[in-house]
Amino acid sequence: MQPKTFSTCADCGEIMQIYQINQAVHPCCTEPRDYISEAIRLMQEAAWSGDTAAVDRHAAFIEEIDAQPPRLLEAALKYATDYGWPVFPIAPGSKVPGISKRAGGNGFEDATTDPATIRAWWGRNSNFNIGIPTGIAFDVIDVDCAAKGAGIWAWSEFRESGYHPDIHGETTTPSGGFHVFVEPTGDGNLGKFLPGVDFRGRGGYIVAPPSVRYDCDGLRYRWAIKPSPVLLSQTQQRKAAA
Structure with a gap:
């Protein structure tokens, strides 16, 4: 039997088996949004649409947050x-x-x-x-x-x-x-x-x-x-x- 990977659901707080990369919640739970995750989502959408200016803007915001102590x-x-x-x-x-x-x-x-x-x-x-x-x-x-x-x-x-x-x-x-x-x-x-x-x-x-x-x-x-x-x-x- 292959070992499993577990985390804590960011919504309900219960144990959660990991099935995919970056999974944060159970499939039936609501994924909470924070500044970083929302900026990453928007940057990914901008990349798919080819909006390089938006990609740079969101990337700069993420770097600014990440640079804080x-x-x-x-x-x-x-x-x-x-x-x-x-x-x-x-x-x-x-x-x-x-x-x-x-x-x-x-x-x-x-x-x-x-x-x-x-x-x-x-x-x-x-x-x-x-x-x-x-x-x-x-x-x-x-x-x-x-x-x-x-x-x-x-x-x-x-x-x-x-x-x-x-x-x-x-x-x-x-x-x-x-x-x-x-x-x-x-x-x-x-x-x-x-x-x-x-x-x-x-x-x-x-x-x-x-x-x-x-x-x-x-x-x-x-x-x-x-x-x-x-x-x-x-x-x-x-x-x-x-």
């Missing part, structure tokens, strides 16, 4: 309070913990869902990226598309094999790779379990959207497939049982 504190609080995922600060523009051991930091072990602590961290530096430990609410398959595309080829073959677990979210990374979110297995980290592919479980962490990488031209981590309620409910069940 990421709302890192807002996103960190959403992960912590709405999703139940503990977060910790990552140094601005990087992938390393934002509070050094010399300053009393313990990396992903400092992760918390406490809003006051999170506000205090990002109050110290509003440009902190967002780190989330793996092995708690989810594990992550980290696919690196560098090294002549070894990761993407290995991942494609792995998907076709049908052996990997169902997918419950996916983010793109500034370096051109992506993070695949799966239910927690209880396993630890495993580097290069496939060519160009790492597994992050207990003892690991990932950098979450909308974090920025300075060494990748300031590009951001982005949700390609928003997390499904399965990952959210896993956390809530653990909290209730604690």
